[in-house]
Amino acid sequence: MASSSSSTQLILSLFLVVSLFQVSLASSRLFQVSLATRRLSELVQDQSQLLKYHNGPLLNGKIAINLIWYGNFKPAQKAIVSDFITSLSSSSPAQSNKPSVATWWKTTEKYYHLTSKKSSLSIALGKQISNEKYSLGKSLTNKQIVKLASLGDQKNAINVVLTSADVAVDGFCMNRCGTHGAASGSSHIRGKNYKFAYIWVGNSETQCPGLCAWPFHQPLYGPQSPPLVAPNNDVGLDGMVINLASLLAGTATNPFGNGYFQGPAEAPLEAASACPGVYAKGAYPGYAGDLLVDATTGASYNANGANGRKYLVPALFDPSTSTCSTLV
DSSP: OHHHHHHHHHHHHHHHHHHHHTTOOBOSSSOBOOGGGOOGGGGSSOGGGOSEEOSOOOOOEEEEEEEEEESOOOHHHHHHHHHHHHHTSOOOGGGTTSOBHHHHHHHHHHHHHHSSSOOOEEEEEEEEEEETTOTTOSEEOHHHHHHHHTTSOOTTEEEEEEEOTTOEETTBTTTBSEEEEEEEOOOSSTTOOOEEEEEEEEOOTTTOHHHHSTTSSOOSSSSOOOOOBOTTSOHHHHHHHHHHHHHHHHHHHSTTSSSEEBSOTTSOBOTTTTSTTOOSTTOBTTBOOSOEEOTTTOBEESEEOGGGOEEOOOOEEETTTTEEEOOO
16 A cells, blocks of 8 residues: 555656646746756645735836747748737627636736736737747757847837747757746836846747647646647647746736746746646646637647637636636
8 A cells, every 4th residue: 555655656756747847937037947956845835825015126017028039930930929919808799608818818807906006918929939940059058048038028018939840949858848047138218227038939849739739639748648639730830839928927017027926936836837747626746627619629728818819828816816817
């Protein structure tokens, strides 16, 4: 019996590490996630104590999400992501009674209501920049990611760098699927220093889909179950949407490393990473939860989006209930 219990605990531990890997978060200056060293005890602590506010500023007002495409992306792939960004702030009247990306995003607003300033955040799709010639090569460092992020407007913006499947990035598929952080912005006004928020997400389709595109691919470790059908028929891009969604939630609630998080600032648990591997009710290690299934395509999803899109978004920690909130 002791041996069986130990085996079960080992499998659970392995799956939790893999699930957390999907939403690893970092900052080139303030914090860098290293989930390989995160202790399991962080996952089983009293959730009512999660996500303490560290009195830092949150993003507020109208924020543009600029997309910087690095490498080879097809127009159809770009549309999956741009439609997702649009979905964050728009909900079709025909889908008003259905779980939507916009409804999912509203959970982040609850964090803003808890601060003394009670500010608000309004986001929208901004500019899109394409770098199809791999101007920095096909192997990028963290500094180069920040350099690419700097190409977008730095004021009132979140700059998102998306790297194609043939681009290697430091730590990608080793201890992270993407990062979010803050970098110093450039200003022509003397004495005016500021930071801008950025995100990087890589396409894991050929490098590590079992780690960064689960549950749309067989997991590399942990409990094995058949992969789900990706809602937009693109394992790599649908996996990127999951990680982008997690990082956007982390950016909104902890943009500069001193917002809402629990644990060490170098490896924080944030709004999405506090709920690893959970996408719907009934989730458990190896099972994403009782998701909706498209009757025509057989694809699994939990949120409706713009232009008839369907997406899979991660559960978010709801500060009003101290639970991991899911749409379905």
